[in-house]
Structures are given as C-alpha cells and as structure tokens.
Amino acid sequence: MRNFRRSVWFSWPYRQRLVASVFCALVVAVLWSVNLGAIYPVLKLLSSGKNLQQWVDEEIAEQQKQREIHAREVANLNFALATLETKPDTPEREKQKRNYSADLARATDLQDYHASWDYRYQWLRAKVIRYMPTDRFEAFLWIMVGVLVCVVVKGVFEFLHESLVGWVTNRTLFDLRNSFFRRVVRQDVRQLSSAGTTDLMARFTNDTEQIGSGVKVLYGRVVAEPLKAVACFAAACFICWQLAITFVVVVPLALYVLMRVSKAMRKASKKALQRMSAMYKILNETFGGIRAVKGFTREAHERRRFRQANYEFYRKALRLVNIDAFTNPAIEVLVVLSVGLALGAGVYLVVTQNTHIGIFRMCSQPISFETLLQFYVFLAAIADPVRKLSSVYTKLQGAEAASARIFELYDREPTIRGNADGPRLTEVKKRIEFRHVCFAYNPAADAPTLDNVSLTVKAGETIAVVGGNGCGKTTLLALLPRFFDPDSGAVLIDGVNLRTAHLRSLRKLIGVVTQDTQLFDDTVLANIAYGKRGATRDEVIAAAKQARAHEFIEKKEGGYDALMGTAGSNFSGGERQKVALARAILRNPQILILDEFTSAIDMQSEIDIHDALKEFVKGRTTFLITHKLHTVPEIADRVAIMDAGQLLDFGTHAELLARCEPYRRLFESVQMWKTDAAASGGTKESAPLTETPRPVPPTQRGAA
Numbered sequence: 001m002r003n004f005r006r007s008v009w010f011s012w013p014y015r016q017r018l019v020a021s022v023f024c025a026l027v028v029a030v031l032w033s034v035n036l037g038a039i040y041p042v043l044k045l046l047s048s049g050k051n052l053q054q055w056v057d058e059e060i061a062e063q064q065k066q067r068e069i070h071a072r073e074v075a076n077l078n079f080a081l082a083t084l085e086t087k088p089d090t091p092e093r094e095k096q097k098r099n100y101s102a103d104l105a106r107a108t109d110l111q112d113y114h115a116s117w118d119y120r121y122q123w124l125r126a127k128v129i130r131y132m133p134t135d136r137f138e139a140f141l142w143i144m145v146g147v148l149v150c151v152v153v154k155g156v157f158e159f160l161h162e163s164l165v166g167w168v169t170n171r172t173l174f175d176l177r178n179s180f181f182r183r184v185v186r187q188d189v190r191q192l193s194s195a196g197t198t199d200l201m202a203r204f205t206n207d208t209e210q211i212g213s214g215v216k217v218l219y220g221r222v223v224a225e226p227l228k229a230v231a232c233f234a235a236a237c238f239i240c241w242q243l244a245i246t247f248v249v250v251v252p253l254a255l256y257v258l259m260r261v262s263k264a265m266r267k268a269s270k271k272a273l274q275r276m277s278a279m280y281k282i283l284n285e286t287f288g289g290i291r292a293v294k295g296f297t298r299e300a301h302e303r304r305r306f307r308q309a310n311y312e313f314y315r316k317a318l319r320l321v322n323i324d325a326f327t328n329p330a331i332e333v334l335v336v337l338s339v340g341l342a343l344g345a346g347v348y349l350v351v352t353q354n355t356h357i358g359i360f361r362m363c364s365q366p367i368s369f370e371t372l373l374q375f376y377v378f379l380a381a382i383a384d385p386v387r388k389l390s391s392v393y394t395k396l397q398g399a400e401a402a403s404a405r406i407f408e409l410y411d412r413e414p415t416i417r418g419n420a421d422g423p424r425l426t427e428v429k430k431r432i433e434f435r436h437v438c439f440a441y442n443p444a445a446d447a448p449t450l451d452n453v454s455l456t457v458k459a460g461e462t463i464a465v466v467g468g469n470g471c472g473k474t475t476l477l478a479l480l481p482r483f484f485d486p487d488s489g490a491v492l493i494d495g496v497n498l499r500t501a502h503l504r505s506l507r508k509l510i511g512v513v514t515q516d517t518q519l520f521d522d523t524v525l526a527n528i529a530y531g532k533r534g535a536t537r538d539e540v541i542a543a544a545k546q547a548r549a550h551e552f553i554e555k556k557e558g559g560y561d562a563l564m565g566t567a568g569s570n571f572s573g574g575e576r577q578k579v580a581l582a583r584a585i586l587r588n589p590q591i592l593i594l595d596e597f598t599s600a601i602d603m604q605s606e607i608d609i610h611d612a613l614k615e616f617v618k619g620r621t622t623f624l625i626t627h628k629l630h631t632v633p634e635i636a637d638r639v640a641i642m643d644a645g646q647l648l649d650f651g652t653h654a655e656l657l658a659r660c661e662p663y664r665r666l667f668e669s670v671q672m673w674k675t676d677a678a679a680s681g682g683t684k685e686s687a688p689l690t691e692t693p694r695p696v697p698p699t700q701r702g703a704a
C-alpha cells in the first residue's frame with residue numbers, strides 16, 4: 001500500500017476537515033448503538049408486565065440484595081482467613097487458606113459487580129427513567145420518539161460526514177492531478193513519447209478515478225464502519241465481555257482471508273488498468289484517424305481490434321468482479337461463525353442458567369433471555385459494518401494498483417534538465433555548431449539516426465537541410481531546442497554547450513514550424529498568440545499578414561475568433577500551416593526552424609510566403625528542411641545534404657552543384673520533373689525529392 005499512502009498524503013492539507021468528518025462518524029456510531037440499545041427496555045416492558053420505574057426499582061433492590069449477600073460473604077471469608085492465621089502452619093492450613101482466598105476474590109468480584117450495576121441502575125433511574133411515563137404503552141411511545149430523534153440526528157451527522165469526505169476526496173484528486181500534470185509536463189520528449197499519449201490519458205482519467213474511489217472509501221467507510229462495529233462491540237462487552245470475546249476468536253482467520261484476497265486483487269487491478277489503457281489507445285487511433293479508417297475501408301479490422309481489446313478488458317474486469325464477489329460471502333461466513341460461537345455459548349448459559357462453561361466463568365450471574373437477545377442484536381449489528389469493510393479492502397487494492405501506475409511516471413526525473421544556473425542565451429552572435437553529433441532513438445536496438453554529424457552555421461544564415469525520407473533531418477534540428485540530447489558530441493551556440501545552457505532561455509530563442517502543425521482546439525487568435533506571451537490582437541494580425549494567413553482568416557465565420565477544432569481540424573492542411581507559421585513569426589525568434597512547413601501550401605501561397613520570409617529571415621538564423629529543391633537557390637544561403645544519418649556535403653547551392661554529384665542529380669531531376677509538369681498542364685504544384693542520394697566519399701564533403 002506504499003503507493004496508495006502517497007496518494008492519500010495529498011489530503012494532508014485538509015486534515016481539519018478530516019478530523020471533523022471523524023467526529024461526525026463517531027457521533028453516528030454512538031447513535032447507531034444507542035438506537036439498537038432501545039430493544040432491551042422495549043423487551044422488558046413487553047415481557048415483565050411492569051412499567052419501567054417498577055422494573056428499574058426491582059433491579060436496584062436485587063442488585064443491592066446481591067451486593068449485601070456478597071459483602072457478608074466477604075466479611076465471613078476475611079474472618080475465616082484471620083482465624084486460620086492463628087492456627088499452626090500445616091499443609092492442611094495452607095490448602096484451606098488457598099481455597100478461602102479464591103472464594104474471597106470471587107466474592108469481592110461479585111460484590112463489585114453488583115455495586116457497579118446498582119450504581120448504573122440508580123443513574124438510569126435518576127437521569128432517564130424518572131422522566132418516563134408510568135403507563136407502559138406511553139413509555140413505549142416515548143422510547144420510539146427517542147429512537148426517531150436519534151435517527152434524525154444520526155442522519156444529519158451522516159450527511160455531514162459524507163459531504164466532508166466527498167470534499168476531501170475531490171480536493172485530493174484535484175491536487176494529485178495538478179501535481180501529476182506538473183511533473184509529467186516537465187519530462188522530456190523522449191520520455192513522453194515512450195509513455196504514449198493514450199496511456200498517459202488513461203492514467204490521468206481512469207487511474208485517478210480509481211484512486212478517488214480508494215480515498216473515498218478510506219475516509220468514508222474505513223473510518224465510519226469500524227467505529228460502528230467498535231461501538232456495538234463495546235455495548236456487547238458492556239453486557240458480557242467474556243461472551244463478546246468468543247466473538248473475536250475468528251478474527252485471525254478473517255485477516256488471513258483478507259490478506260490472500262488483497263494480493264489477488266492488487267494483481268488483477270493492475271492488469272485491468274493496463275487493458276483499459278490499451279482500449280483507450282485503440283479508440284484514440286481509430287477516431288483520430290477516422291478518415292484513414294474509412295478511406296481504406298478498415299472498419300471491420302478496427303472493429304476486430306477493438307473487440308479483442310474490449311474482450312481482454314472484460315476478462316480482467318470479470319476476474320476483479322469474482323474476487324470482489326468472493327470476499328463478501330467469505331467474510332459473511334466468518335462473521336456468522338463468530339456470531340454463532342458467541343450465541344451458542346450465550347444460549348447454553350440461558351438454558352442451563354449457569355455462569356460457567358466448563359472451567360471458564362462467563363458471567364457473574366445467570367443471563368436472562370432479554371439480555372441475550374440484546375447481546376445478539378449488538379453482535380449482528382457488527383456484521384453489517386464488517387461486511388461493508390470487506391468490499392473496502394478490494395477497493396483499496398484497486399487504488400494501490402492505480403497509484404503504482406501514477407507514481408511510476410510521477411517519479412521519473414527528466415533527463416533534460418532546466419539548468420537554472422547555466423548561462424542564459426539571449427541571441428546568436430557568431431555561430432551554431434553541431435560537433436561530431438551521434439544520436440539513436442533506441443541506442444540498444446537501432447543503428448544511429450545521426451552518425452558523427454558536424455556542421456557550423458554562421459549567425460544570420462539561412463540553411464536548407466535536404467535529403468531523402470528518414471535520413472535524420474528532423475532529428476538533427478530537434479537537438480537544437482534540446483528535444484533530445486546527442487548521445488555523443490555536442491551542439492553549441494557561440495561556444496556554449498547547450499547541455500549546460502539555461503534551457504528556457506535557449507527555447508525562447510527558437511521558433512519551430514513543423515509539418516504536423518500541432519494546433520489547439522481554441523480560436524485562431526489564441527493559437528497564433530500561443531507563440532508570444534501577452535501578444536496583442538494587432539500583433540497577431542500583423543504576424544498573420546506576414547504568414548499570408550490574414551485573408552483566409554478574415555473570410556472564416558468569426559474571423560480571428562473562429563474555433564480551429566481538435567488539432568485545427570476545422571481548417572485545411574495549408575491553412576493550418578499558415579497559422580503555425582504566423583505563430584512562429586509572432587515569437588520573433590533568433591533561430592527559426594521550418595520543417596517542411598509549406599508541404600500542404602499551394603504554389604501561389606508558397607511564392608508569397610517565400611517573399612515574406614526573405615524579409616523575415618534577415619538577421620535570424622534559419623533552418624529550412626525541405627524536399628522542394630527548386631526553392632533552395634532563392635532562399636537558402638547554404639545547403640546541407642544528408643543521407644542515412646550522415647552529412648554528405650555542406651556548401652552553397654552553386655558549390656554543391658559543382659562538386660556534389662548526388663546533389664546535382666537531385667536538383668536536375670527536380671528541374672526535369674518541373675518541366676514535365678509544366679508540359680502536362682502544370683497541375684503539379686511542387687517537386688518532391690524522391691530519390692535518396694548516394695553517399696560521396698568523405699574527401700568530397702564540404703568543410704563546415
């Protein structure tokens with residue numbers, strides 16, 4: 001339960017409310033046993049043929065009579081013992097002395113017992129029964145009214161208890177979710193992509209809900225139900241503690257059963273939560289990619305996948321249900337066994353009117369039928385809270401499994417640290433340098449994604465990064481904002497190793513526009529303003545104009561206040577890219593990374609955007625990943641050509657055309673493709689780089 005204890009710790013700030021809830025539970029427990037205790041006087045009224053005053057007076061007289069009898073017995077035994085002391089010290093005298101002493105202890109005990117009951121009846125007579133009507137039926141009605149009042153008061157305290165527990169539970173979850181979010185969002189890209197979005201969502205929703213049920217039963221039932229049981233047990237002990245003790249002999253067995261069940265429950269809960277995560281994943285993939293599903297008519301395939309995941313969850317959930325279902329009857333059998341043991345002993349005492357069972361003294365005087373019945377009512381009343389507690393245990397185990405999943409991620413320390421004391425980067429003065437950089441997403445399994453890449457870019461340059469699919473262009477530039485750190489080698493800005501630099505200052509220097517635009521379900525205005533904290537509407541509009549987005553935004557119903565939909569789904573791919581570009585422009589970054597940012601933009605807009613960019617990139621260092629090589633000469637100062645994680649060559653367009661065979665072939669093929677497209681009606685907008693260039697020997701590589 002270590003993990004669940006950590007979840008519960010989030011309630012600590014609200015301990016005062018918890019204490020108040022425990023007080024309410026205590027009042028409820030006391031009133032619960034008081035109500036049950038009303039059975040005894042009612043039985044007495046019915047069975048004895050006397051009113052309450054007569055009954056209590058008779059009881060007082062009886063107790064006093066018994067007390068006097070035992071007091072006389074004590075005096076006689078004391079006298080006998082004193083007489084024995086005067087006789088010679090023989091074994092016979094010692095034996096007699098022992099017998100007398102035992103009798104004296106018993107008689108003193110009985111004298112005290114009757115004295116205490118005398119006192120209790122006297123108290124009852126003076127404080128309660130004195131005010132009761134002498135008519136038996138009227139007295140019964142009074143008792144019933146008393147019970148009703150107790151039930152109403154109990155109801156009020158029950159409500160307060162539930163309400164306080166509900167408040168603390170929800171507040172605990174609120175804080176836990178916030179804290180969990182804070183911890184997770186700090187983690188770096190590699191850690192978050194390994195967890196997977198849907199699994200994370202499942203942990204935030206389903207798992208925290210499960211913890212919520214655990215916390216609720218902990219503060220609700222785990223506190224209130226034992227208090228009820230304890231109150232009833234105390235009342236049963238008040239009647240006859242020896243009989244009550246026989247009730248608890250089964251407790252070790254019950255604890256053993258609960259322990260076994262808890263272990264099974266914890267395992268089953270963990271598996272069920274994992275299956276639930278898997279189901280979330282399929283739902284997310286299917287509905288997130290619904291166009292692909294429908295376009296490729298894969299509904300049946302998705303249905304099968306979902307059915308399988310759903311079936312797996314159903315099986316695990318069924319196991320949970322079975323364990324839970326087993327707990328209740330098992331505990332009930334044990335409770336009935338305990339009640340049966342205590343009741344059996346009580347019935348024996350009533351039937352035989354004995355005070356002993358074998359050598360054990362069970363009570364000081366024979367038990368009446370009414371007393372046994374009242375005793376049984378208290379024991380039976382313990383069964384209800386105990387039964388409720390048994391299901392609590394299974395819930396707590398579920399919460400432990402969920403907490404384990406939450407804290408597994410919660411405790412993960414980010415590998416990329418903020419470097420609060422590191423040098424702050426405010427601008428790029430001289431150069432950005434990739435120095436012998438090697439990187440693999442999974443160093444144990446994969447070949448390196450980047451293999452000894454060295455590249456030096458002067459401040460203010462625009463660099464086109466080109467190469468075939470999967471050659472490592474995006475990965476290389478992801479090292480710049482430190483989405484990842486190189487496995488070996490270093491990335492430096494003006495000689496400062498980025499590993500040591502102040503992370504926030506570094507990221508503030510950079511604006512990124514990716515092909516996958518990553519927009520939020522908010523207004524256009526909010527999406528563009530995301531790039532700069534506190535941006536005004538005018539600034540947003542100016543940025544949108546530069547990104548050639550203003551026109552289509554104005555045409556949209558709602559203009560800048562139009563909602564973009566989930567991941568910008570209310571807008572076309574090209575429009576989304578223009579909004580993402582406006583966001584980066586608004587940030588006014590020193591370093592601009594444009595990763596195939598015009599892949600979905602039409603030819604005319606692309607020409608417009610390039611015109612705008614020519615102005616915008618002045619004074620900034622810009623990296624442009626592109627497959628559209630025909631745009632390279634007009635916008636890029638130099639070109640880096642990559643293949644299979646290696647830098648093939650680096651130089652100006654003219655230099656590469658002259659010395660880099662793969663680049664020349666690529667460029668020529670793009671030119672040919674463009675000419676063909678123009679001849680066939682010009683329907684093709686731009687020429688993609690389809691051919692992966694062959695590596696050239698290192699001697700031919702351009703120096704950085």
Ligand SMILES: Nc1ncnc2c1ncn2[C@@H]1O[C@H](COP(=O)(O)OP(=O)(O)OP(=O)(O)O)[C@@H](O)[C@H]1O
Pocket residue numbers: 193441442449467468469470471472473474475476
């Ligand atoms: N998160 C990831 N985990 C594991 N491997 C990855 C991950 N992202 C990319 N890769 C792999 O790393 C290699 C380089 O990917 P990268 O995205 O850098 O290529 P790219 O040159 O930008 O490709 P493209 O032109 O298609 O965008 C690819 O083989 C890709 O499969």
